[in-house]
Amino acid sequence: MPKTVELTSLPGVVDLYPRAVSAMLPVIGKPGRVRADATIPDTVFTIEGLKVDQHKLGDYCLATGQQFGETLPLTYPFVLQFPLAMSVMVASDFPFGAVGSVHIGNTIHRYRPIGVTEPLNIRTHAENLREHRKGMLVDMVSRVSVGGEVVTEQIATFLKQQRTSLSDSERGPAPKSHRPPPPDRVVSVDQGLTRRYAEASGDRNPIHMSGISAMAFGFPKAIAHGMWSAAAALANLEGQVPGDVTYAVRFGKPILLPSRVYEYTTQVDGGFDISLLDRKKGSPFLTGTLRG
Numbered sequence: 001m002p003k004t005v006e007l008t009s010l011p012g013v014v015d016l017y018p019r020a021v022s023a024m025l026p027v028i029g030k031p032g033r034v035r036a037d038a039t040i041p042d043t044v045f046t047i048e049g050l051k052v053d054q055h056k057l058g059d060y061c062l063a064t065g066q067q068f069g070e071t072l073p074l075t076y077p078f079v080l081q082f083p084l085a086m087s088v089m090v091a092s093d094f095p096f097g098a099v100g101s102v103h104i105g106n107t108i109h110r111y112r113p114i115g116v117t118e119p120l121n122i123r124t125h126a127e128n129l130r131e132h133r134k135g136m137l138v139d140m141v142s143r144v145s146v147g148g149e150v151v152t153e154q155i156a157t158f159l160k161q162q163r164t165s166l167s168d169s170e171r172g173p174a175p176k177s178h179r180p181p182p183p184d185r186v187v188s189v190d191q192g193l194t195r196r197y198a199e200a201s202g203d204r205n206p207i208h209m210s211g212i213s214a215m216a217f218g219f220p221k222a223i224a225h226g227m228w229s230a231a232a233a234l235a236n237l238e239g240q241v242p243g244d245v246t247y248a249v250r251f252g253k254p255i256l257l258p259s260r261v262y263e264y265t266t267q268v269d270g271g272f273d274i275s276l277l278d279r280k281k282g283s284p285f286l287t288g289t290l291r292g
Contacts, residue, residue, distance in 0.1 A: 002125070007047040010083045013204055016098075019090040023097035030097050033162050034129075034136045038095040044125040045084040052080070052116050059200035063193060064228060065235035071113040073238070074247055075231040077152045078106065079201045081142035084124035085156065088140065094126070096136065096160040099206060100217040103226040104137070105157040107248040114144070114151050121145045133169055135161040161218070177281040183262035187232055187276065189224045190258035197228045211257075223254035229286050233263060233274050242292035245271070249288035253278070261285055 023030045057076065058068050066073040089098035114120070124142040131137075137159055144152040191210070198204045206213035207223055214222040230249045234241070255261060255276075266273045271291040277284055 003041075003043045005043060005045045005087070007045060007084070007087070010047065010050070010080075011087060012083070013202060016083065016086045016090055020086070020098040023090065023099070030095070034095045034160055036131055036136075036165065038129060038136075040095070040126045040129045040138065041088075041091060041093040042125075043088065043091065043093075044123055045087045046121070046123045047084065048121045049119040050080065050122060051119055052076075054116060056200055057116065059196065060231075063197040063200050064231035066231055067238050069116075071115055073231065074108060074110055074234060074241060074245065075227060077110075077114070077142070077144050078108070078154060078156065078227050080120065081122050081124050081140075081144070081154070082202055084122060084142065085126075085140045088124060088126050089158075095129070100161075101205075102159040102161065102207070103156060103251065104159045105248075105250045106154065106227065106230060107246065108152065108154040109246045110152045110244065111149075112151055112243045114146070118146050120151075121147075131164040131166050132159065133164070133166045133171075135159050135164060177283065179280060180262055180264075180277050180282040183277075184265050185236060185263040186260055187229075187263050188258070188260045189228070189232075189255060191222060194222065194224055194228065194257060197225055201225070201227070203227070219254065219256075221256040223256055224259070226251040226286075229255060229261075229276055230288065233265075233276055233286060233288065234290075237265060237272060237274075237290065240272075241290065242271075244292060246291050247288065249274075249286055251286055252284040255285050 061068040086098055122144050126138050126140055128139045137157055140156040142154050194208055198208055203225055207217050207219055208225055211221045262277045262279050264275045274288040275284055276286040
């Protein structure tokens with residue numbers, strides 16, 4: 001039977017990040033490699049009656065270009081569950097550390113719009129640890145409800161980079177570089193905007209905060225948050241998003257700071273296809289589907 005940890009308030013950065021950093025230290029920290037047969041703790045973190053901080057929500061909307069109104073932006077529940085997901089990952093029995101892990105994909109199913117004043121109950125747990133060519137993947141699963149009504153479910157997939165039994169598997173042909181056509185929209189991001197998003201969202205992973213700290217994890221520069229790009233890509237579509245909707249994104253190459261990227265939105269049956277591409281090579285930073 002799962003172990004349930006009931007939180008009375010959301011843990012802050014002061015509580016979570018020192019524990020996340022200590023997981024990297026020799027001897028007292030977590031192992032550098034995750035075994036393929038490692039287990040995921042059967043622990044669920046919960047919080048009930050959570051009220052949205054509208055000042056932080058306003059800052060989030062300013063950082064992502066989304067609208068501040070009577071209902072939450074489609075991507076905002078990711079921010080609300082993030083401290084619970086971090087609590088799962090900084091626990092001593094979780095097999096790898098939160099700092100340096102890479103968010104590679106996210107799926108949000110919203111059943112109906114959520115009012116900004118509605119008290120929310122959130123349940124978050126990890127599952128499905130598995131090998132990938134670039135390391136170990138794990139899914140962070142969250143359910144948001146109002147009373148007994150589930151209003152949003154989401155799965156965030158994180159990568160712990162390391163060699164695995166799949167690292168030497170045959171790869172398909174590398175996509176050819178090509179200059180993409182004129183975009184529907186140009187999206188700009190720099191270190192200042194990324195730090196504002198980090199402040200609003202609580203995600204201060206060092207790979208986002210500075211070039212020096214990002215280099216420690218193998219990146220040539222600081223990179224934009226994946227969920228910033230997922231939110232920013234919706235900024236021009238919010239008025240066309242249905243109440244019951246699924247938004248699925250995959251993050252490709254990281255957006256190095258500063259950058260200007262091309263956005264494309266294609267209306268299809270049931271919704272939109274969305275992509276953020278490199279302006280010169282056409283390689284994808286984000287590919288997503290928005291479906292009612």
